[in-house]
Amino acid sequence: AQSVTQLDSQVPVFEEAPVELRCNYSSSVSVYLFWYVQYPNQGLQLLLKYLSGSTLVKGINGFEAEFNKSQTSFHLRKPSVHISDTAEYFCAGANAGNNRKLIWGLGTSLAVNP
């Protein structure tokens, strides 16, 4: 079955600490992977994406993610978080079919505390 699994529903962290949000995908999902962020009362915004090439992908706001084919993972990382990073983060992958529709994870709520 096609699926994208976000392993943590909530991640509390202190300001300036590093953070990792975990995402695993099923092998039936194409290796087109995305991280989106949703700030409170706002729409989704693309953070970064992996389509091909270098397995380390850098995105906006200092985030980066590493595509790991052997572990079928695409974890999101930031070395030092800010209060303003508090948001819901969604991992998504494209399905393996011709339409390559996005398959979404359930989201991880990142709460950055002072």
Added chain:
Amino acid sequence: EAGVAQSPRYKIIEKRQSVAFWCNPISGHATLYWYQQILGQGPKLLIQFQNNGVVDDSQLPKDRFSAERLKGVDSTLKIQPAKLEDSAVYLCASSFGSGLAGFDDEQYFGPGTRLTVT
């Protein structure tokens, strides 16, 4: 450039009533999407248009939901009659091309309409 516009931002209705949402995509974007996002879940694609034609409506509950994109620009999503389980945020997104992930075709999302059915 202006982003994806949606209205209203919030709507509260009673079950069995009808409701309509409006979306204005980014100018020049051919593909328009409607998603349903239930609290605590990821977005679920309801319908995808390319210009004014439907590309995918496999997850649209067609007995109560309908959507149209006349003239290939604005779109409306209607629910009639609403059920309690329709309470969700309805997101509209648009992309420049055909929307095939992997073709560097980013989806841009609007702020959403939060629907509460009582």
